[in-house]
Amino acid sequence: MTMVPNIKEPYGKKTCRRLSDLKEYFADRKAVEDILSRDDPVIYEVYEHPVPPEGEHLIFATTVLLPGKVGDEFHFTKGHFHFEPDAAEVIIGVEGAGIVLLQNRAGELRQEQLEASAAVYSPPGWAHRVVNTSNRNLVFLSVCRADVGHDYETIIAKGFARRVVDKGD
């Protein structure tokens, strides 16, 4: 038995997020352009099990967040709020280590450690972003109601109140 039943074939849907998909999210736009002039590296991949988009069902998706930095900022997932219903989500660490940033619409911020077998709860109304602060893959499972929509626009417009950067320690 494995913690990540949907990461191996056959999985329902695989989404690959490259730097070009996240260029509006990283702070150092010059670093983004420098990297994109040479390559368009994968930042993370999401493997989803297919379920109907209805509230009785649960999305459960496994994400592989690759290690690396853009400028001095560690790789992260885009992060999002949920549209109505702005329901909670559980994020469970499978492999590797990192940080979950949680932020509500009033701008209040929380930070939680994510590691294998650790669960982080993102309450209703809180956006969530995962940051890989390690030098290896960070793998985690996310579970939430299947009828939530994903609000990325608020994050592009306002960002998270904290950025996680490498200062060498």
Ligand SMILES: [Fe+2]
């Ligand atoms: Fe979510």
